[in-house]
Amino acid sequence: MMIERMTINEVDEQRKGYKPVDMSYSFWKSSHFEQWLMEKSELLKGRAEDLKIYTEEEYQKILIFFCNMLQSIAQDLQASNNGTKIRMQVVATATLYFKRFYIKRSFKDVDPFLMAPTCLMLAAKVEEFGALSTNKMSSAVNNYVKKTGISVDLTPLRVGSLLEAEFILIEVIDCCLICFQPYRPLKQLFQDLRDLPSTQYKDLESLEASAVKIINDAIRTDLSMIYPPHMIAIGAFQLSAISLHREKEFINWFADLQVEMEKILDIVYTLTSMYKVWKTAEDKEIIKTLFDRMPKPNPNPPPQQQQMQQMHMMQQRGTMGGRGY
Numbered sequence: 059m060m061i062e063r064m065t066i067n068e069v070d071e072q073r074k075g076y077k078p079v080d081m082s083y084s085f086w087k088s089s090h091f092e093q094w095l096m097e098k099s100e101l102l103k104g105r106a107e108d109l110k111i112y113t114e115e116e117y118q119k120i121l122i123f124f125c126n127m128l129q130s131i132a133q134d135l136q137a138s139n140n141g142t143k144i145r146m147q148v149v150a151t152a153t154l155y156f157k158r159f160y161i162k163r164s165f166k167d168v169d170p171f172l173m174a175p176t177c178l179m180l181a182a183k184v185e186e187f188g189a190l191s192t193n194k195m196s197s198a199v200n201n202y203v204k205k206t207g208i209s210v211d212l213t214p215l216r217v218g219s220l221l222e223a224e225f226i227l228i229e230v231i232d233c234c235l236i237c238f239q240p241y242r243p244l245k246q247l248f249q250d251l252r253d254l255p256s257t258q259y260k261d262l263e264s265l266e267a268s269a270v271k272i273i274n275d276a277i278r279t280d281l282s283m284i285y286p287p288h289m290i291a292i293g294a295f296q297l298s299a300i301s302l303h304r305e306k307e308f309i310n311w312f313a314d315l316q317v318e319m320e321k322i323l324d325i326v327y328t329l330t331s332m333y334k335v336w337k338t339a340e341d342k343e344i345i346k347t348l349f350d351r352m353p354k355p356n357p358n359p360p361p362q363q364q365q366m367q368q369m370h371m372m373q374q375r376g377t378m379g380g381r382g383y
Contacts, residue, residue: 104161293325
């Protein structure tokens with residue numbers, strides 16, 4: 059069951075005290091909100107095939123593994139690209155593409171070691187970072203797999219295979235490429251605090267830095283598929299305040315936000331639970347056993363997928379109707 063859409067007035071009420079920003083209004087009209095916010099039961103239903111093999115916690119460990127891989131690839135590409143930093147927004151969008159894809163498909167349908175870098179390459183284009191080097195991407199994937207100590211047969215990352223995977227990815231996620239992240243709402247939260255007359259809130263810089271780090275870590279959860287970005291930002295803010303023992307300073311401020319605090323508490327609980335799972339998700343022996351149980355990708359894709367791939371190859375060769383599209 060999709061989350062009920064809110065009117066602009068209801069959004070204004072929920073974000074009492076905020077200055078209107080274009081992002082908040084466009085989000086409620088976006089495919090992110092219309093198609094890709096789900097109940098937790100929907101996520102479990104979409105993952106039913108893989109959850110026959112894994113428990114929910116084991117599945118989360120696999121997602122954490124690939125989120126870590128995407129972040130590691132981005133760091134490696136930065137080091138090999140004259141220090142040009144790949145923004146965390148790109149990585150966050152890539153992880154969201156990855157999770158959306160595997161809500162619609164099983165790990166056995168498409169190799170996740172091919173789909174993960176494909177998601178990063180597409181996210182880099184959508185977030186206007188630019189094209190990423192296929193060779194450097196392949197090297198970064200190999201380095202990460204070697205570092206984790208697991209033994210998997212990696213699909214060679216060639217231009218053709220990445221283009222085919224990208225085409226399938228875009229088709230499966232229904233061309234919904236624009237993703238909204240919590241970074242901008244978080245920045246707005248802190249700007250509102252700084253704009254308060256004679257503010258009693260001090261040292262907001264350390265609090266904001268801690269909240270940004272929490273949002274960076276939140277890509278390892280399903281929060282972005284359940285809650286709007288501004289609620290995740292508020293949850294990260296609250297967890298940051300708790301971790302720095304400053305939550306009492308903001309009790310009245312939180313009350314004035316008029317958000318559903320039960321949902322904010324669920325976000326905080328989800329984040330703290332993720333940190334506990336993350337501790338064991340990097341254990342080499344645990345990860346090895348999880349990937350030993352992962353089904354091999356189907357070498358013969360369904361007829362519909364075969365047709366999509368053939369159409370894509372025809373488009374790449376410019377043979378459709380005698381001209382390129």
